[in-house]
Structures are given as structure tokens and as C-alpha cells.
Amino acid sequence: MxxxxxxxxxxxxxxxxxxxxxxxxxxxxxxxxxxxxxxxxxxxxxxxxxxxxxxxxxxxxxxxxxxxxxxxxxxxxxxxxxxxxxxxxxxxxxxxxxxxxxxxxxxxxxxxxxxxxxxxxxxxxxxxxxxxxxxxxxxxxxxxxxxxxxxxxxxxxxxxxxxxxxxxxxxxxxxxxIEAASIPYVANTALSALVNVGGLCRESSSNKRVLITGASGGVGTFSIQLLKAWGAHVTITCSQNAEGLVRGLGADEVVDYTAGDAAEQLEMMEKFDVILDNVGGDTEEWALGLLKPWSGAKYVTLVSPLLLNTDSMGLLEGTFHAGFNLHNKAIQNIISNGVFYRWAFYVPDGYSLDEVSKLVDAGKILPVVEAxxxxxxxxxxxxxxxxxxxxxxxxxxxxxxxxxxxxxxxxxxxxxxxxxxx
Ligand SMILES: NC(=O)c1ccc[n+]([C@@H]2O[C@H](COP(=O)([O-])OP(=O)(O)OC[C@H]3O[C@@H](n4cnc5c(N)ncnc54)[C@H](OP(=O)(O)O)[C@@H]3O)[C@@H](O)[C@H]2O)c1
Missing domain, CATH: 3.90.180.10 (Medium-chain alcohol dehydrogenases, catalytic domain)
Structure with missing residues (x-):
């Protein structure tokens, strides 16, 4: 030192x-x-x-x-x-x-x-x-x-x-x-995705059905707890060995994506108001169909190609390419199903952390420190x-x-x- x-x-x-x-x-x-x-x-x-x-x-x-x-x-x-x-x-x-x-x-x-x-x-x-x-x-x-x-x-x-x-x-x-350090980045990211982009808040969440994909990691374990503190119904996808963890944090329904086709299992359920996607890849191909149509339901993904595009194509072309891609998908989904397709990003915000701090001190959000x-x-x-x-x-x-x-x-x-x- x-x-x-x-x-x-x-x-x-x-x-x-x-x-x-x-x-x-x-x-x-x-x-x-x-x-x-x-x-x-x-x-x-x-x-x-x-x-x-x-x-x-x-x-x-x-x-x-x-x-x-x-x-x-x-x-x-x-x-x-x-x-x-x-x-x-x-x-x-x-x-x-x-x-x-x-x-x-x-x-x-x-x-x-x-x-x-x-x-x-x-x-x-x-x-x-x-x-x-x-x-x-x-x-x-x-x-x-x-x-x-x-x-x-x-x-x-x-x-x-x-x-x-x-x-x-x-x-x-x-x-x-140690416990405190596990929370801020995933909290600011989840709040940006669920509140700023997903339109959820403490007052409006109690009658909402939310699906979180990839919920056993940092963003997911925080988001489950936040949404449960706000009274939402939370369904999540994760591997089988994470089920105990996510149920302990309050998840209402758990879909093990390693046990078969997650999309098939989720299609049997009532449709969702908001989907928070932590997995990306081909998830959006099946997840958008799980939203309540013509209801203002939102698919919010944390896995966007923006930075990859700007790295590989340069600033202007990469931004244009990513923006074009986002615009097309957003238009297509609103026209065909009346659902919103959105990207979300971490946003630095000390004031939001003040609110999270109250939830932690109230015992409604627990730090999840794996290692x-x-x-x-x-x-x-x-x-x-x-x-x-x-x-x-x-x-x-x-x-x-x-x-x-x-x-x-x-x-x-x-x-x-x-x-x-x-
Ligand atoms: N846009 C932004 O500003 C922003 C900010 C923060 C995070 N992110 C992104 O958001 C994602 C989540 O972040 P994080 O911090 O929560 O990551 P993390 O802690 O690594 O958690 C990811 C979780 O997803 C699970 N998983 C992987 N593949 C899955 C699948 N097909 N279905 C269901 N679960 C799956 C993983 O466990 P198993 O492999 O065991 O299933 C893991 O628990 C990451 O891709 C991250 O890069 C974006």
C-alpha cells in the first residue's frame, strides 16, 4: 500500500x-x-x-x-x-x-x-x-x-x-x-431500466406483472427485491441451481431455462406488463410476444449493440447503425403489437441511491454478495x-x-x- x-x-x-x-x-x-x-x-x-x-x-x-x-x-x-x-x-x-x-x-x-x-x-x-x-x-x-x-x-x-x-x-x-459495495451500480442500472424506461414506480407497480430474464446475477437479484418491495408480481428465468436464491429474494414464479424451452414455459403464463432482459441475444425474438398487446407494455433490454457498434464501426457509423436498428424495432413492435421496444443504460444518480438506501435500511433490499x-x-x-x-x-x-x-x-x-x- x-x-x-x-x-x-x-x-x-x-x-x-x-x-x-x-x-x-x-x-x-x-x-x-x-x-x-x-x-x-x-x-x-x-x-x-x-x-x-x-x-x-x-x-x-x-x-x-x-x-x-x-x-x-x-x-x-x-x-x-x-x-x-x-x-x-x-x-x-x-x-x-x-x-x-x-x-x-x-x-x-x-x-x-x-x-x-x-x-x-x-x-x-x-x-x-x-x-x-x-x-x-x-x-x-x-x-x-x-x-x-x-x-x-x-x-x-x-x-x-x-x-x-x-x-x-x-x-x-x-x-x-463490503455489503454496500455490492449494490450501487446494479441499483442505478435497474432503476434506469425499470423506472426511467420501463415506466414503473412504487405507486404504480402493485398490479403489474414483470418478467426478468437472467435474474440470478447482480441486476436481477436487485430488481427482484425492488419490484417485490413495490408490490409487483415477479416472474424470472434462471438456472435450476439459482432457484433457492431468487425465491428467497421474493420471486413469485421461476422458470429454469436449462430444463427446456423457457419461451414455451412462459407462453403458458398470463402475459406481462414489463420485461427486463438481462440476457440479450435471441431473447427478444420470443420475449416480445409475451407482453400484453395494445396495452403500452414494454420490453426493456440492458444488452444493446450501441457500444459494440461504435467500437467496430467508429463513432458516427456505429451510432447511426445502432440508432437505425433501435428505431426499426421500436416502430415494428408498436405497429404490429402495440408494445414498446427499448434499450436501457446505467445512469449515475446519487439521489436514486438515497431511496435505495432507505429500502436497504428498512430490510427490503438485501445485499447479495456471492464472493x-x-x-x-x-x-x-x-x-x-x-x-x-x-x-x-x-x-x-x-x-x-x-x-x-x-x-x-x-x-x-x-x-x-x-x-x-x-
Ligand atoms: N446497459 C447497461 O448500462 C448495463 C448495465 C448493467 C448491466 N448490463 C448488462 O446486463 C446484463 C446483466 O448484468 P448483471 O450484472 O446482472 O450480470 P451477471 O451478474 O453476470 O448476471 C447474469 C446472469 O444471467 C444468467 N444467465 C445467463 N444466461 C442466461 C439465460 N439464457 N437465461 C437466464 N439466465 C441466464 C447467469 O447465470 P447462469 O449462467 O448460471 O444462468 C447470471 O446469473 C449483462 O449482460 C450486463 O452486461 C448492462
Whole structure:
């Protein structure tokens, strides 16, 4: 792990009690990484980076990754306690989405030779705010937070991450960092798909029939619980050995797609108001026919060809090709059956996570952590993900939970009080 290289502001001020100094920590304070503003005292951090796209061998551990800085008034710097992996991390390791994501990283990347490396993967985090930009109003150093990191930003397989305060939310109090890190990215994705695109909400779901394909993984296990909390009737598809898990989370009807033709089994059932497709491929060929016709029912898929198209065809042609494809299918389905065909994408949204936090603290959404790896074993965690057949989430313990971070704000206040003239 990175070492602290400079004296912290506490020692420079030479203020505070022994207790405060021990809490504050730096080279002189004996404990490392505990100052309220690590950017003031360390310039490098531990991280897993990639320097090129490829298979697992491209993952490289370093203690020399630059600590991210707060560049905008609305940004917060977060010390990461836990991160989790998503299928997107595997894909991004191999270069998926680079054409569009680089455009978001640097709008001039189309014309200049922008280089995204070294790139840090990891979309979820649970950790502690250690510094805030001057315009931050919702958070203060010491706050325990969780967040899903947009794929165009540096990820959470690192000691520190910078995000805007709008992407961050206070972590639910009833779960630890490992459990919390399993939720944000799948929660923001499910909410985007089910609410923004699927048109469901807490008030409107009680009389709705929803089908979720591929429901035993991250997005599915979250979506089952959310929809059950909202009173929907939930049917899912998964492998036989995931049935216990999904029924435990509340699924009303379970179709084992390995036991025969899932479409045939589902056709025997009453039709659906919304389908959330986590599987893609040929699913849409049979799933659209399972929607209630002429009722405004929606098929929402999380598996769209947009980023694959822009990677293989370039930005303009790829976007046009994907848009044309979407437009055609949408028109065709609305004309022939009166059902909507839609793509959905993860949307960063701290406010939505505030709502999820309440559901977690109310015991209505449980974290589903299938596997946990120490920070030293990030490559093994990627291997686990590569095997597929996820049953919930794979989480990385980035740092030990350390309450001194939450006490730091208090310590800083003590130092300021001590330094104030009477
Ligand atoms: N568009 C976006 O912004 C966005 C955001 C998040 C996720 N996604 C995509 O959404 C999908 C789901 O994400 P996730 O995080 O939940 O993935 P995940 O954790 O890997 O879960 C996928 C699940 O699907 C199951 N499965 C595979 N083939 C199946 C089939 N034919 N029928 C039923 N179940 C099947 C797998 O288990 P078994 O193999 O054992 O059946 C696994 O449990 C992924 O493709 C991901 O890339 C898109």
C-alpha cells in the first residue's frame, strides 16, 4: 500500500491533543492515510490499473497511481473501503466501449491522440468522504458514502476516487462497506431500466406483472427485491441451481431455462406488463410476444449493440447503425403489437441511491454478495467473474474498515477550536 509522504496539516499547525494527533495520522502521527485531506499529504496511491486492453494479464498492481484531485467545486474525494465488479469491468478490460467512453473522457479525443491509460476499472464503491470541493453542500469529511462510478471516470479498484456529489449518496447504516459495495451500480442500472424506461414506480407497480430474464446475477437479484418491495408480481428465468436464491429474494414464479424451452414455459403464463432482459441475444425474438398487446407494455433490454457498434464501426457509423436498428424495432413492435421496444443504460444518480438506501435500511433490499476477495487478489476476482453463472455480486475489500476516518472531521474541528483565539 502507498505510504504517506508529507506531513499533514495537523502537524504543520502543531495543534491538538495527543489523541487528536494519533487520530489525524501522518508520518509523524504514526498512523497513515488518516488525514482529512490525503491529497495534501500523499501524491500516490495503490490501485489496479491496465495499460492496454486485453485478458487478465493486463491487470497491474501499483502503489504509484496518482491520487485523484478535486478539480471542481462540486466534487468529493472518497477513500474506498470496498469495490465490486460487474460484467462491464470484464468488457472494459478488453476495450469494450472505448470509442464512446473516450469521447466522454476527453471530448477532443476524436481528433487528438487521447490516451486513457493507465485506466482504473471498478464501478462500485463504499467508502468515506475525505475532502470536499468548495461548492459541496450534501457531504462533509467523515461521511460514509456509496456510489456507482460512471464508466468514463477512473474506477474504484484504488484507494481514492473523485466524484461529483450528485453521483454519491450516504451509505445505508445497516450494512457494512463490503455489503454496500455490492449494490450501487446494479441499483442505478435497474432503476434506469425499470423506472426511467420501463415506466414503473412504487405507486404504480402493485398490479403489474414483470418478467426478468437472467435474474440470478447482480441486476436481477436487485430488481427482484425492488419490484417485490413495490408490490409487483415477479416472474424470472434462471438456472435450476439459482432457484433457492431468487425465491428467497421474493420471486413469485421461476422458470429454469436449462430444463427446456423457457419461451414455451412462459407462453403458458398470463402475459406481462414489463420485461427486463438481462440476457440479450435471441431473447427478444420470443420475449416480445409475451407482453400484453395494445396495452403500452414494454420490453426493456440492458444488452444493446450501441457500444459494440461504435467500437467496430467508429463513432458516427456505429451510432447511426445502432440508432437505425433501435428505431426499426421500436416502430415494428408498436405497429404490429402495440408494445414498446427499448434499450436501457446505467445512469449515475446519487439521489436514486438515497431511496435505495432507505429500502436497504428498512430490510427490503438485501445485499447479495456471492464472493469476496482481498485487494491483493483482484485478478482472481476477475477470473471468478469470467466463469459466469453469477449468483449476486463479487466484492473486493480495498481497505480495512477504519472508524478513524469518520472521527477525522471531529478531530479537525477540535484542532480548529484549539487554534481559535478566545
Ligand atoms: N446497459 C447497461 O448500462 C448495463 C448495465 C448493467 C448491466 N448490463 C448488462 O446486463 C446484463 C446483466 O448484468 P448483471 O450484472 O446482472 O450480470 P451477471 O451478474 O453476470 O448476471 C447474469 C446472469 O444471467 C444468467 N444467465 C445467463 N444466461 C442466461 C439465460 N439464457 N437465461 C437466464 N439466465 C441466464 C447467469 O447465470 P447462469 O449462467 O448460471 O444462468 C447470471 O446469473 C449483462 O449482460 C450486463 O452486461 C448492462
Amino acid at each position: 502507498a505510504s504517506v509522504r508529507l506531513l499533514c496539516s495537523f502537524n504543520k499547525k502543531e495543534a491538538g491533543s495527543i489523541k487528536t494527533l494519533v487520530r489525524a495520522g501522518c508520518n509523524v502521527c504514526f498512523r497513515r492515510n488518516i488525514c482529512s485531506s490525503p491529497s495534501k499529504l500523499q501524491s500516490s496511491m495503490s490501485a489496479w490499473v491496465i495499460d492496454q486492453y486485453g485478458t487478465n494479464g493486463v491487470l497491474r498492481y501499483t502503489e504509484e497511481a496518482p491520487v485523484p484531485t478535486i478539480n471542481f467545486a462540486s466534487e468529493v474525494l472518497i477513500k474506498v473501503n470496498a469495490a465490486s465488479l460487474n460484467p462491464l469491468d470484464l468488457s472494459m478490460r478488453g476495450g469494450y466501449g472505448a470509442t464512446l467512453l473516450n469521447l466522454r473522457r476527453d471530448p477532443l479525443s476524436v481528433i487528438n491522440s487521447y490516451n486513457e491509460f493507465p485506466l482504473i476499472l471498478g464501478r462500485d464503491l463504499s467508502g468515506v468522504v475525505v475532502d470536499c470541493g468548495s461548492g459541496v453542500t450534501h457531504f462533509a469529511p467523515g461521511d460514509e458514502v456509496w456510489a456507482a462510478i460512471p464508466p468514463w471516470k477512473q474506477g474504484s479498484l484504488a484507494e481514492f476516487v473523485t466524484l461529483t456529489e450528485y453521483e454519491v449518496s450516504l451509505k445505508p447504516k445497516s450494512v457494512n462497506h 469476496q476477495f482481498p485487494f491483493a487478489q483482484v485478478p482472481q476476482a476477475f477470473q471468478k467473474l469470467e466463469h459466469g453463472h453469477a449468483r449476486g455480486k463479487t466484492v473486493i475489500k480495498v481497505a480495512e474498515e477504519d472508524d478513524s476516518w469518520t472521527e477525522t472531521a471531529e478531530s479537525e474541528q477540535q484542532v480548529q477550536d484549539t487554534a481559535q483565539p478566545n
